[in-house]
Amino acid sequence: MCRLVIITGLSGAGRTEAMRAFEDLGYFCVDNLPPDLVQKFAELIQKGPELRGAALVIDMRGEAFFGDWQSSLENLSAGHVVHQTLFLEADEETLIQRYQLSRRRHPLETENLGLVEALSHERSAMMEIRGKADVVIDTSHLGPRQLRKRISEIFRLDQPGNRVRFRIVSFGFKHGLPKDSDLVLDVRFITNPHYVESLREKTGNDAEVEQFVFGSSVALETLSRFMDLLDFLVPQYQQEGKPQVTLAIGCTGGQHRSVVFANHLAKHLQESGLQVSVEHRDVERG
Numbered sequence: 001m002c003r004l005v006i007i008t009g010l011s012g013a014g015r016t017e018a019m020r021a022f023e024d025l026g027y028f029c030v031d032n033l034p035p036d037l038v039q040k041f042a043e044l045i046q047k048g049p050e051l052r053g054a055a056l057v058i059d060m061r062g063e064a065f066f067g068d069w070q071s072s073l074e075n076l077s078a079g080h081v082v083h084q085t086l087f088l089e090a091d092e093e094t095l096i097q098r099y100q101l102s103r104r105r106h107p108l109e110t111e112n113l114g115l116v117e118a119l120s121h122e123r124s125a126m127m128e129i130r131g132k133a134d135v136v137i138d139t140s141h142l143g144p145r146q147l148r149k150r151i152s153e154i155f156r157l158d159q160p161g162n163r164v165r166f167r168i169v170s171f172g173f174k175h176g177l178p179k180d181s182d183l184v185l186d187v188r189f190i191t192n193p194h195y196v197e198s199l200r201e202k203t204g205n206d207a208e209v210e211q212f213v214f215g216s217s218v219a220l221e222t223l224s225r226f227m228d229l230l231d232f233l234v235p236q237y238q239q240e241g242k243p244q245v246t247l248a249i250g251c252t253g254g255q256h257r258s259v260v261f262a263n264h265l266a267k268h269l270q271e272s273g274l275q276v277s278v279e280h281r282d283v284e285r286g
Contacts, residue, residue, distance in 0.1 A: 204259025
């Protein structure tokens with residue numbers, strides 16, 4: 001069966017780069033197919049046994065178009081067409097910078113609607129689609145190469161489409177939540193190594209910090225309960241067909257406790273046979 005991926009998201013968030021990544025992975029790609037042809041396209045690709053993957057890029061070009069697009073996605077689900085939705089987004093500042101550099105006009109921008117208003121309108125209108133997406137990627141701090149790598153890890157054709165992959169991100173709450181997180185765990189109640197002078201400049205990747213964190217019975221109990229939670233959730237995500245789950249683990253600065261927990265939960269999931277990647281977003285920021 002051909003694997004169908006719907007690529008969508010905010011204008012300027014990287015849809016074109018994403019499509020190139022899918023082409024490199026061997027997908028047959030179509031850009032901006034009219035919504036009323038989506039169902040027909042899905043039927044046609046399923047008839048081609050030599051086609052392993054197809055990617056369809058859809059954007060928002062007006063209220064009527066957007067409504068048709070929602071209906072098309074609902075028709076795919078009703079017709080039992082197996083598909084996944086990738087939603088790309090970025091923060092407002094990044095999108096404005098990209099449009100200024102490219103000197104392109106936002107699809108919703110008019111004489112009476114400036115760029116900032118167009119971006120806000122689009123983001124608001126697409127919230128429902130974002131909430132239903134299988135994978136959300138925030139490209140605010142991703143270059144083209146990093147985006148291509150992320151897409152390859154999730155959607156390459158040599159891995160089962162129903163095998164969930166975990167991306168674990170440690171972060172500091174004072175630097176903001178990872179916007180593309182599916183599940184957020186908070187470990188700020190664990191004793192903070194930051195207040196131990198000999199550990200302050202170290203990170204959760206150092207053995208001394210790890211030993212300090214797990215010197216607390218509360219921390220050990222928390223880790224055990226987090227593992228039990230993941231053991232319960234993994235089969236649920238796999239049954240849903242979600243290709244990737246982004247698990248964010250936060251402490252105050254993102255340097256000590258969240259890093260320790262991220263490393264241990266990643267090891268636990270890997271030992272269960274899952275594909276896992278770990279990112280320590282704020283480890284150098286403290």
